[in-house]
Amino acid sequence: MDKATNHPYDELLAAYSAGSLPLSQALCVSAHLENCKSCGQKLQRLNRVGSQLMQQLKPARASEQLKNRLLDSLDALTDEAAEHEPTKVDPSVPRCLHQFIDSNYNDLAWKRVSADIHSVELCRDSNGAKVELLKIKPGGSATTHTHLGDEYTVILEGSFSDEGGLYRQGDFMVRTDNDQHTPVATQDRECICLAVTEGPIQFTGLVSRLLNPFIRRGYA
Numbered sequence: 143m144d145k146a147t148n149h150p151y152d153e154l155l156a157a158y159s160a161g162s163l164p165l166s167q168a169l170c171v172s173a174h175l176e177n178c179k180s181c182g183q184k185l186q187r188l189n190r191v192g193s194q195l196m197q198q199l200k201p202a203r204a205s206e207q208l209k210n211r212l213l214d215s216l217d218a219l220t221d222e223a224a225e226h227e228p229t230k231v232d233p234s235v236p237r238c239l240h241q242f243i244d245s246n247y248n249d250l251a252w253k254r255v256s257a258d259i260h261s262v263e264l265c266r267d268s269n270g271a272k273v274e275l276l277k278i279k280p281g282g283s284a285t286t287h288t289h290l291g292d293e294y295t296v297i298l299e300g301s302f303s304d305e306g307g308l309y310r311q312g313d314f315m316v317r318t319d320n321d322q323h324t325p326v327a328t329q330d331r332e333c334i335c336l337a338v339t340e341g342p343i344q345f346t347g348l349v350s351r352l353l354n355p356f357i358r359r360g361y362a
C-alpha cells in the first residue's frame with residue numbers, strides 16, 4: 143500500500159534514525175515506514191549520514207566488563223528470538239504492532255467510545271502518551287476536538303477526511319494543540335487508525351463542551 147501522500151516531516155525521520163524519538167512516536171513512524179518506499183529511502187540516507195558521523199568520532203575503549211555485559215545481552219536476545227513461535231498475525235497489521243496483536247484487528251478488546259467510534263489502548267509511553275487504535279464506522283464522525291498536546295495518527299485501514307482534506311491508508315499526520323478538527327470516515331468501509339495522544343482531548347462542540355470535565359479522553 144505505497145500510496146500515502148502525507149509523510150512524517152524530515153526532523154521526525156532524523157530523530158527516528160538517531161533513535162531519539164519517544165517509543166510512542168517511533169511506533170507511528172515505523173507503521174508508516176513499513177509501507178512507504180520514499181520515506182524508507184530517505185531513512186536509509188539519514189542512517190548513512192549518521193553512521194558516517196559515528197565513524198568520525200574517536201572511539202572510546204570499552205572495558206572488559208562492559209564488553210561481556212553486551213555479549214551476554216546479545217546472547218539473551220538471540221535465545222529469546224529462537225523461542226518465539228512463527229507469527230500468526232494477519233499480514234495487513236504492521237510488524238511493529240505485532241507485539242500488541244495476536245491475530246487481527248477484529249480479535250482485539252474494542253471498547254465503545256461513541257455510536258461511531260471504538261478504541262483499544264495498546265500501551266502507555268513512559269512520557270505518559272497514550273498509544274491506541276481507533277475504529278470509526280463507515281461515514282462515522284468524531285466530535286470536533288482540539289488537543290492539549292500533539293496527536294500522531296497513521297491510517298492503517300480505510301480513509302477519513304477532516305478540515306485538512308482526505309487521508310488514506312498509510313497517511314501520517316501530526317495535529318498540534320492549536321488544530322481543531324472533526325475526522326469523518328469515508329462511506330465505503332470502516333477506518334482503523336493508530337493514534338498517539340500526548341494530552342487529553344478537549345471537545346469544542348457546544349454540547350460536548352459540557353462533557354469536558356467528565357471525560358478524560360475520547361471522542362464522545
Ligand SMILES: [Zn+2]
Pocket residue numbers: 146148149150174178179180181182
Ligand atoms: Zn512516507
